Amino acid sequence: MKSLLPEMTALDTFHNVLGQLKKKEASSMALKAVERLWKLFDAREECLRERSISLFKELLGKTIRKDKEAMKRNSWKVMVRLVLHISDEAPSVVKASKEAVVAIAELFKWKEFKELAQKEEIWKMSEFLLAKDSSRAEQYVLESQPYLLSPQASMREAALRFLGLAARRLAGRNEATMDALLTELGLMETREKDPSIAALAAQTGLILTALKDRRKSGLSLRGLCRWCR
Structure with a gap:
């Protein structure tokens, strides 16, 4: 557990600070923080994967209107890994990943994608993403x-x-x-x-x-x- 302490402490501290900020301040911080979180999505330890993905989902909810386009671009960059983590062997990571994908679907206003994520239909989710933008193949x-x-x-x-x-x-x-x-x-x-x-x-x-x-x-x-x- 000692090796986990720095990462988990950092995530918990950031979460606490975020909760004390107004939405405008939190939105600006969210855009700067998301890319650092991505590195932990594939951590060997289940708790780090779950916590970082859950925090990413929370950051999506902190985004104000003027920052939404930037957050959408960030969301495209993690779409694949979050969809794949719905197949994670750890139930807590599956739950966090599914909730994060649902939050992304809400950000993009993709009702069908949201429903597919809730049902964990990964194959159909993949088809949906390719249909939305085949240039990203x-x-x-x-x-x-x-x-x-x-x-x-x-x-x-x-x-x-x-x-x-x-x-x-x-x-x-x-x-x-x-x-x-x-x-x-x-x-x-x-x-x-x-x-x-x-x-x-x-x-x-x-x-x-x-x-x-x-x-x-x-x-x-x-x-x-x-x-x-």
Whole structure:
């Protein structure tokens, strides 16, 4: 517990200070503090994950109107990790993550996303985010990729499913990112101890490879047709 004391003490102190400020002052402080909290979302200790995510959710409620756009930008940056943490093995972290995502949905006025979060329908939440802004597909891939190395099997599986869905939007658009991802999936297939997740990694790799080859072939054919005109 000694190693946790500095982080937990800092979070508790910040929470207490925040409670004594007027909303205008708290909003300004919230914008400066959120990025520091993100680093603790993936802490090894359950209490740090839960406390930092809960505090982030509280900061969303402290945001005044003039700071809402800035807070929305910050929320986009943590959307993936919060959605994935709904698959956390610790019930307290799942609860905190779900509440934080609901708070983000309220900030954006996304009624459907809020309902999906309350039901913990991660697959549909992923589809919703991609439908809202497909240009963020590469960002989603890069943000979910580190979770393929999570010590939690549930997090690895959730990241793999989310990543696979987002990566389908990259085929024919970003070959470098797609190639790096396919390499990572191949490594995951060999190192993964859970047979079902290893099989999912292999299946995801096959689907993305087929999609990449099909798009590449289609582009080549279109190029040939233009050359023949």
